[in-house]
Amino acid sequence: MKQKIGRQNVLYPMPVTIVAALVQGRVNFINIAHVGILNAAAPHLITLGMHTMHHTNAGIRENKTFSVNILSEGKMVEMDYVGLVSGRETDKSRVFETFFGELKTAPIIKDCPVSMECRLIDIYDTGTHDIFIGEIVGTYVDDAVLTSGRVDLAKVKPLLFDMGTRRYWTLGAAIGECWSAGKALIST
């Protein structure tokens, strides 16, 4: 039996990220899972859907740069913490260690196994949220999470987010190959 449950967004789980930016010269972090991938072509474009009330938004507008970092399960507490307190009142700059890449103003989280350095190319305005559209200009990964030169999610151990039950989930096993599993149904 199906039921209609109003107009809920149930596009979950989504990958949890930690977004880092400089805000008035200080490194700041926020967790964001309302992200998106726009294309599979260069330049690679991704989105962050961030309520306009957040302190980090000002820094992204100021420098037009930010980083998007994928954490491992072991950093769940720190990741959740940076979403609980605002950089307006709390200095979060030491929660994670950072370094700078080619953009010079986008702090990249050393403690995250996978990071993307982004240049802000556009802002889509929904009224309540700034949708920051970033071009990926540099991707940094820990050797330890690579298998045959590719990022191996089984080694990354990312977290996923679900607004329905407001929980963080781990990743399970890989069970199929894309553009392959369905070949059995192609009539010859």
Add this chain to the structure above:
Amino acid sequence: MKQKIGRQNVLYPMPVTIVAALVQGRVNFINIAHVGILNAAAPHLITLGMHTMHHTNAGIRENKTFSVNILSEGKMVEMDYVGLVSGRETDKSRVFETFFGELKTAPIIKDCPVSMECRLIDIYDTGTHDIFIGEIVGTYVDDAVLTSGRVDLAKVKPLLFDMGTRRYWTLGAAIGECWSAGKALIST
């Protein structure tokens, strides 16, 4: 040790969806994992990043409606199949059973435990991809995947996608509460 691996998009895993639309009067399906969430406010807005070559794009433009469906693991083969063949050459209308909701022109997949009926409100153009921005106007769920009235991902058993290794992944366990796990770090 960190290494820079060019400008790769590593914002994975992303949730796998099946998008359904009417194209010239016929139901068509395609799998899309390059999705996004723009906001956490009404109207709820989500994005689909779809290469302009896809047949489904014409139907979304034609009717200004579509549905986004979350499948369970058991439908992996059918889901992968609808991404392997184009509706231009192949009638995929019977791969899944559908019904219509309030928009009348957005087929909703009965075999998927969670579905969102969407109205197209804007198209963001990246050159190679149409970014369809949809407003969620109706959410349909199977009773079987609800726990205390909320969608329970442990029951949905969604699939996740990763472009790095091009595999489908299952969901693991829930290991933490959002806006809670980090409270231990708030200094009192």
